[in-house]
Amino acid sequence: MAIQGVMDTLKNTNLQEIGVSFSLADLMRDIKIEGDNIYIKLFSPSEKYHNYLKDKAETVLKSIGAKTVQIEFTSEPPKQKQPPQPPPQQNPFESRKRIPKIKKVLAVASGKGGVGKSTVAVNLAAALKKKGYEVGYLDADMYGPSGPTMLGAKDKQVVATPDNKLIPPEVHGIKIMSIGLLLPSEDTPVIWRGPVLFKALSQFLFDINWGEELDFLIIDLPPGTGDVQITLGQTVEVDGAIIVTTPQDVALIDVKKGIQMFNEVQIPVLGIVENMSYFVCPDTGRKYEIFGKSKTENIAKQYNTQLLGRVPIEPKVSEFSDLGIPIVLAKEDTESAKSFMEIADRIIKKITEQ
Ligand SMILES: Nc1ncnc2c1ncn2[C@@H]1O[C@H](COP(=O)(O)OP(=O)(O)O)[C@@H](O)[C@H]1O
Ligand SMILES: [Mg+2]
Structure with missing residues (x-):
């Protein structure tokens, strides 16, 4: 029938x-x-x-x-029809994990390479250390890991624990880890792309044994606003991002992209550091606004964030950087060192207000 x-x-x-x-x-x-x-x-x-x-x-x-x-x-009453349930909210950031034993994770980012992202990252690390905090510096720039050179850690060995965790060496009182310390030689190019790069990076982020608890971990991100940064933002809980730029219009376009990217991945932008803002002549001490009047502050306001500071171009910054000593430790009376110390103060204030 x-x-x-x-x-x-x-x-x-x-x-x-x-x-x-x-x-x-x-x-x-x-x-x-x-x-x-x-x-x-x-x-x-x-x-x-x-x-x-x-x-x-x-x-x-x-x-x-x-x-x-x-x-x-x-005699059982008919089952009530369930009202349609809304689909469960997929939060792509739910799976984000905190890096163990780190109180605050700060990411230093830039739209382009060569604007001084690593210089800002190592000097921020050094400035925080100078103020008495326990600090780690993680060079996550797989394409151009310059952290070991800038902190004078090129010859330092990375030791692995029996459970395959990497122990970061310490320089200037700062714990440092960089892909550069793991590559066979400085000239070995890193050619990882896309998923492989991401996997290597995220593994790297969680496979480091930082030892005693750190107050701050500064992550020197690869330049740009691509997949790596976004996926990183979805994997690691980052407490704040600092965007580094130079004053030219072309660099400022990337600042906007950077802020938008961090907003999308729900990482608070603590502010913008304008590097190479003006030139301080070493002979006369005179200041030259070689890129014209800065527009960074306006952009910061427009995007609801703040200018954390302006760092001048000073030949000593790169001289000492090449020697492996951040300027805040090498020459604390320079304009740039003073500016880095003020930037650190503003960041501490911002992050504790959060
Ligand atoms: N404020 C500055 N004054 C002088 N030289 C600087 C300054 N900031 C960066 N540099 C130099 O510019 C070059 C690029 O800086 P770097 O920090 O490596 O940039 P990024 O990490 O963005 O690629 C380096 O040689 C560095 O020493
Ligand atoms: Mg760099």
Whole structure:
């Protein structure tokens, strides 16, 4: 027997005789059809109607060809239809993990390479150390790991623990880890791309044993706003991002992109550092605004963030950087060192206000 025919028959069988407005089909809770044999379960809380319903169902079903009709009754109320549930909210950031034993993770980013991102990152690390904090510096710039040179850690060895965690060496009191310390030689180019790069990077981020708890970990990110940065933002809990730029318009376009990217991955932007803002002549100490008047502050305001400071171009910055000593440790009386110390103060203030 076809189910459709049976269902139509039940639907057309009204129960007006017992004073109700519904049909047999409305009472049906289960049905099984095997050949010409039909089993149905009917909802009827009162036994009073069982005989009536049984007769009625048997009669109508036999009239359409059923050989046997087996009827069972249930007094369980029909299941309430669940209202449609909204799909569970997928939060892409839910799986973000904190790097163990780090109080605050700060990422230093820039739209382009060569604007001084690493210089800012190492000097920020050194400035925080100078102020008495325990600091780590993580060079996550897989393409141009310059951290070991800038902190004078090129000859330092990375030791692995028996459970394959990397122990960062310490220079100037700062714990440092860089992909550059793991490559066979400085000239080995890193040619990882896309997923491989990301996997290497995220593994790297969680496979370091920083030892005693650190107050700050400064992550020197690869330049740009690509997949690596976004995926990183979805993997690691970062407490704040610092965007480094130079004052030219072309660099400022990237600042906007950078801020938008961090907003998308829900990482608070602590502010912008304008590097190479002006030139301080070493002979006369005079300042030259070689790129014209800075627009960075306006952009910061426009995007609801702040200018954390302006660092001048000073030949000593790169001289000492090449020697492996951040300017804040090498020459604290220079304009740039003073500026880095002020930037560190503003960052501490911002991050503790959060
Ligand atoms: N304020 C500055 N004054 C002088 N030289 C600087 C300054 N900032 C960066 N440099 C130099 O510019 C070069 C690029 O800086 P770097 O920090 O490596 O940039 P990025 O990490 O963005 O690629 C380095 O040689 C560095 O020493
Ligand atoms: Mg760099």
